Each structure stands twice: as structure tokens, then as C-alpha cells.
């Protein structure tokens with residue numbers, strides 16, 4: 001049976017503003033769930049909450065029936081990995097980040113993907129791996145970040161507009177790489193055509209209702 005990520009009645013409050021409330025859904029490894037909604041509605045906050053990067057003010061998260069505290073927060077984030085919209089850091093190179101990520105205790109002994117192959121499939125030269133982050137374009141940084149996160153083989157990838165800095169052909173390549181990764185994908189997009197192309201369920205914020213499922 002494939003792994004399942006469950007969210008029950010999630011609530012996020014910032015200051016005196018309730019941004020998200022009563023959000024419930026579940027996703028299995030290999031499935032795709034798109035998150036849609038207007039700017040500022042709380043899409044990034046939802047993904048950050050799922051990765052246990054921010055505290056939540058209500059609700060529960062489970063991975064295969066276990067809460068983050070039971071699994072251990074580093075182990076949770078190893079399996080439920082947030083991929084930020086912008087470049088992960090300004091210091092060092094992508095290779096150094098990939099090496100450093102593998103040194104975390106929760107990452108040791110886990111299977112890895114083929115990072116050079118992922119870099120090539122995303123239309124990048126291998127040399128980007130050894131270029132300082134600061135020298136990469138927004139689109140190069142976005143793709144190499146994706147390649148690193150996929151190569152770390154989490155069970156779920158939480159994708160914060162993963163193709164926002166890409167031209168159309170590069171976006172299509174990224175969609176192919178992501179869908180063949182085998183990860184469960186929870187994917188924020190502002191592009192109407194993307195869920196239709198990729199296939200998957202669509203959850204609309206602020207209500208958190210599933211509005212449509214596109215076949216694939």
C-alpha cells in the first residue's frame with residue numbers, strides 16, 4: 001500500500017488573522033494534488049504547515065497514520081519536503097547544498113536519485129551544479145533546486161509554484177520530470193492549463209474544497 005499524507009481540520013492563524021481553517025484532504029504517494037487560489041490566500045502557508053516548518057494553530061497531520069512528533073520532525077521533513085519558490089540560499093553551490101543535505105542524520109542511508117540525469121532532463125548543463133547560486137538565473141536556480149529535491153527521494157514533494165520562473169518548454173520538461181519522480185506531488189500553480197496538462201485533483205482555497213479531477 002502506498003504512503004498517505006493526511007491533513008485534518010488544519011488551521012493557520014497569524015496575529016489576529018485566521019488565514020486557513022478547516023482544511024482537510026489526503027494524498028497518496030504518486031498522486032498529484034494542485035492547490036489553487038488567489039494571491040495571499042494562504043497557499044504557501046499551507047505547504048509550509050504540511051512540511052512542519054511553521055507551527056499550526058489547529059488540526060492534525062499524519063503520514064501513514066503517524067503524527068510528526070511520532071515520526072520525528074527531521075524524518076518528517078525528509079519524507080514531506082517543501083520546495084521553495086525562490087532559490088534556497090545565496091551562499092555556495094548546488095553541489096554543496098546536495099552534499100550538505102545528505103549529511104543530515106535523517107537523510108543518511110536513504111536511496112538517492114540520479115542528480116546528473118535529473119539536471120540534464122531539466123534542460124540544464126551539468127556545470128550549474130558547481131556554479132555559485134548567486135550566479136544562476138532564476139530559472140536555472142529553480143530547476144536545480146527541483147533536481148536536488150527529487151534526487152533526495154522524499155515520499156511527498158510540496159511544490160511552491162515550481163515552474164514560475166520557467167519558459168514554456170522548460171516548464172513542460174519540469175512537469176515530465178516531476179510526474180515521473182514517483183513522489184506524491186502537492187503543487188501550487190497559478191497557471192490554469194497546468195493541472196489539465198499534468199492531471200490530478202485540484203483543491204481550491206480558501207475553502208479547501210476539491211473542485212475538479214483531471215485524468216492522466
Ligand SMILES: Nc1ncnc2c1ncn2[C@@H]1O[C@H](COP(=O)(O)OP(=O)(O)OP(=O)(O)O)[C@@H](O)[C@H]1O
Nearest residue numbers: 014019037038039040041042043044045046188190
Ligand atoms: N511570516 C508572516 N508573517 C505575517 N504574515 C504572513 C507571513 N507569511 C504569510 N503571511 C500572510 O499570510 C497570507 C498568506 O500568505 P501566503 O504566502 O501563504 O499566500 P499565497 O496564497 O501563497 O500567495 P501568492 O499566490 O501571492 O504566493 C498573506 O496575507 C501574507 O501576507
